[in-house]
Amino acid sequence: MPCACRMRSNGVYNPGCFALGDPRLIRPHIEGCKTMSEATARKPRPKFLALNEIRLPLPGIVSILHRVSGAGLFLFLPFLLFLFDRSLGSPESFAVYKSVVSNWFIKLILFGLLWAYLHHFCAGIRFLLLDLHKGLELEAARKSSRVVLVVSIALTLIIGVMLW
Amino acid sequence: MVKRIVVGAHYGLRDWIGQRATAVYMALYTVIFALYALALPEMSYEAWSAMFSGGFLRFLTFLFFLALFYHAWIGVRDIFMDYIKPTGIRLGLHVIVLFLLIGYAGWAAQILWRL
Structure with a gap:
């Protein structure tokens, strides 16, 4: 069997073609172009999903936390609009606002929201800079x-302690 | 019946820019607000409401709320686009979020202009 790819159409020898008996051929007894690596590439690739070993890289963590x-x-x-509303309604509603935010559980929620705001703020600035092609290299990112x-x-700790 | 795709990317650029423009404004506002808050003599109703009844900060704050709601709309829409695949449910959620945010905008205006 002559190999179709032995010669290119311009007559130049194709180095990707293997002679009869070449061990790189799948079936070295038949002259052809199919090598071992070409054949294995068609097989379904093995999946290695060790979920306890896969770790989201740091930029990925920042990205998903931005969304969360x-x-x-x-x-x-x-809830935040309600607090803003009470704080600006009247001296009486301000007292309501004060009593709501003095509850330790509410404080904990507000602490979490403060972190959410500040993380969204900082990560947002980072994404804006990435949009401007600043810090795109792996190390910088x-x-x-x-x-x-x-x-x-x-910042959450500093402001949170100031307001607690 | 004409088959139309109710989702698509043709409206993407305006919202992409809007999301970033509102983000920049809100970041600047955050700094301005922090400076105002740090200058407060005490956290009392008088000082707090006097701070927002100044025309400048009230104007900036209302703009902040509008920017926030537009920004939130784009962000929540993107989340729904990623995770909610059935078109009907997704569009229903979009409408709910839009109505909520428009309502919030009215609420914010009422809070600030009753001062």
């Missing part, structure tokens, strides 16, 4: 995502 914090802030919008996580937690 945004969704959380959206869900708590009516990893570093900036670490900065986002650390700064947002630090």
